[in-house]
Amino acid sequence: MDFEDIAKHIKGLVRISSVISARMRLVPNGAGKFKANCPFHKEKTASFHVDDERGIYKCFGCGKGGDVINFIKDYDNISDFRTALESIAQISGIELPKSSFATKEYSMQKRVFEINEFILQFFKNSLKNSRICMDYIQKERKISDNYIDLFSLGYAPDSYSLLIDEMVKNGFSADEIISSGAVKQSNGQMYTIFRNRFIIPIFDASNRCVGFGGRSLTKDAMPKYINSFESVIFKKGMSLYNLANAKQISVNLKENFVILAEGYMDVIALCMGGFPAIAPLGTAVTDAQISLLRRYFSSVYVWLDADTAGQNAAFKTAKIILKTIDSSFNAFFISQNLVKDPDEYLQKFGKDAMMTEKNRAMAIYEFIWNFLSKDVDFKKPNEVASLGDKIKEITDLIENKNIKFEYIKYFKDKMYNAKFSKKDKLQQIAVRQSSMSKIDEISALIVYLVNLREDLATCVEFDFEIENEQIAGYFAQIMENGKIDDIDEIDIFKSAGKENICKDDRMVSQFARLCISYKIEKLQAEIEKMANSEDDITKKIQIMIKEKQILLEKLKNYPI
Known part of the structure; x- marks a missing residue:
């Protein structure tokens, strides 16, 4: 294979935006298109454009442009063709021969x-x-x-x-x-x-x-x-059926998504219906295949067969996707029991119905929850504990720390809501309200204020997680779905001392004071707990008292 063939081989395997974004920040500018401030000259307005479909970049300010190899040579100041190819291979995870190219x-x-x-x-x-x-x-x-x-x-x-x-x-x-x-x-x-x-x-x-x-x-x-x-x-585990056609259909639709189906005929049927589709090649989906589709698509819709084997395969696929999931890549799962597979579905119900199925697809975290919890009896502690272990195994797969944090919060909220019926929750709230602690009262006020002004959640003093499960659940609901209109009718917020809330410019300062007060109460509770211990922990108590004094001083920074 000569240099021209090698270059064609490399360019066919990589998405130019994935290589360039490893060197600089790109901003989406349409399906498969990106823009940025040019790295080759100074400018205030972005004139540097990247086009995945054409595999090129172009700056309309200085005129620099070319393919992925040209970019690496220019950006990294490389004159050697082979070194440029090796850099691209390293960025993209592609293996090249270690000896000379004339191998x-x-x-x-x-x-x-x-x-x-x-x-x-x-x-x-x-x-x-x-x-x-x-x-x-x-x-x-x-x-x-x-x-x-x-x-x-x-x-x-x-x-x-x-x-x-x-x-x-x-x-x-x-x-x-x-x-x-x-x-x-x-x-x-x-x-x-x-x-x-x-x-x-x-x-x-x-x-x-x-x-x-x-x-x-x-x-x-x-x-x-x-x-x-x-x-x-x-290599079956490193290839995807119909990738080239799916790329083109996705570009034509101006939507950067692909449907991952189970077999050849599903893919052909989906493409005839106007949908970009790919499939593994007779094997379970592999890490390499997910990495490959991520080079060309920002969203994948997994639609495997509706039978037990197909749904088990979908769950295994979800676990592979989770390893590298981040904010730039979305995964959804289509699940229906009307027919066995996409091929049969399209023949029976048509393209419009297929589009409806796509639009109501479950996000990957919803699919995982439904799959793991479908047979769990939430009245049996052992089954709930087992589910918790399985969920931990899932979240441990996620490499992105921010995504992992959000997934843990999501599953924690789902576990709580599943364990208790609405009646159970109201009874628990009533019991807890009768002996509501100072910490819980402050927590309820914090969440109540966030419900009034969601931006308060970004306050620098709000650097802790609310421990009360009910209050934390309402906070998660506000963050996910927006304002709770009937929050004043919820028992736990009725006796939270709302009469002293400031609904003017002083609200930000009051929120910060509440956050600091929460931390003071937590420290005080720890100090009292340690004071009643038989262990010699005088020094620890002294340290915590000092921390409490620092927080009390901090309150002066937020006058009412």
């Missing part, structure tokens, strides 16, 4: 691409001569001619040697033929693994054929689906 491995890759292109044309031409396969595609699967062409669908004749004979005639050696992944050798004899099968070619992100999937046309031929063997250009 046997790259030469073999180029040759296997040529072999696969030959096999592709052979299968496409064979389809024209198979009425049975064409009837299956058009009548049973309802795939029209233009989509047959778009997906390059084909047919593998019922022969062990016909394809091999054609490959030999065209100059391919035995080693090259076997390296394609479509041919196997046994006892010195080569034979094709695809016989009397409907062929679905597999392409990489640059729309180059890397392998094939084959679906049996008879009931007794097992397994129903088979794929090419892995090769120097095809």
Whole structure:
């Protein structure tokens, strides 16, 4: 593989914005488009633009522009082509040969691409001569001619040697033929693994054929689906079916999302309905596949089969997505029991209904909660405890600290709401209200003020979590859904001393005082607890009293 082929290979695997954003901050500016202040000249107004679909950047101020390789060479001040490629590979997690680029491995890759292109044309031409396969595609699967062409669908004749004979005639050696992944050798004899099968070619992100999937046309031929063997250009766990087409459909829709389905036919049906779709290749979804789709899409909608196996696979997929989830990438799950899969759904209900399913998809955290809690009896402590352990395992997967914090709060709130019925909660509030502590009273006032002015939650003194579960639950509700209109009717806020609340410019100062008072009360409670202990902790008490004095002094900074 020469330098031009290597560059094309790299550019086909990476999203230019992901490489540039590793060096500088980009601001979204439309589907697959970004802008920023140019790194190559001083400017006050952003004139530096990045286009993922075209794979280029351009500054309309200084004129700098080019592809991802040009950017790394200019930004990192690199003159060596190979060093630039290695930098891009490191940023994107792509593995390059450690030796020189003129390696046997790259030469073999180029040759296997040529072999696969030959096999592709052979299968496409064979389809024209198979009425049975064409009837299956058009009548049973309802795939029209233009989509047959778009997906390059084909047919593998019922022969062990016909394809091999054609490959030999065209100059391919035995080693090259076997390296394609479509041919196997046994006892010195080569034979094709695809016989009397409907062929679905597999392409990489640059729309180059890397392998094939084959679906049996008879009931007794097992397994129903088979794929090419892995090769120097095809790794099942690192590839996604229909990625190149999905990228284009997403750009045409001007919505940067993709649907992750289970199989070839689901993807084809979704694309015929106008939806960008991809699928793993007969394996469970892998970390590498999630990393690959993240290079091109900002949202993924997971729609696997509705049966138990499909939902278990969806949950495993959710756990993989969680590892790298952040504020720039969203994941949703489509779950319905009307039909088995997207292919059947579209045939029965149509495109508009499919769009409705997409729009009401569950966020990943909702899906995880529903999956884990569906069979839990919240009146049984052991089952609740087990659920808590499972949720901790889930949140421990999240690498992003901010996302992890929010997910922990979400699941904590869901656990509380599930454990207690509305009647239980009212009874608990009534019991607690009768002996409401000073700390809880301050907590209730803090949340009450946040309900009046949500921006108070950003106060520098509000650097603690409210311990009272009920009050904390209302706080979470305000942060997630906005103001609680009937908060004055909620028992826990009725006797919280609201008569002294300032509803003018003094509210900010009063809120800060409440936050400091909360911390003083917490310290006082700890001091009293330690004072009643038999341990010798005089020094600790002295330290805490000093901290309390500091907080009391702080109150003077917030006059009423």
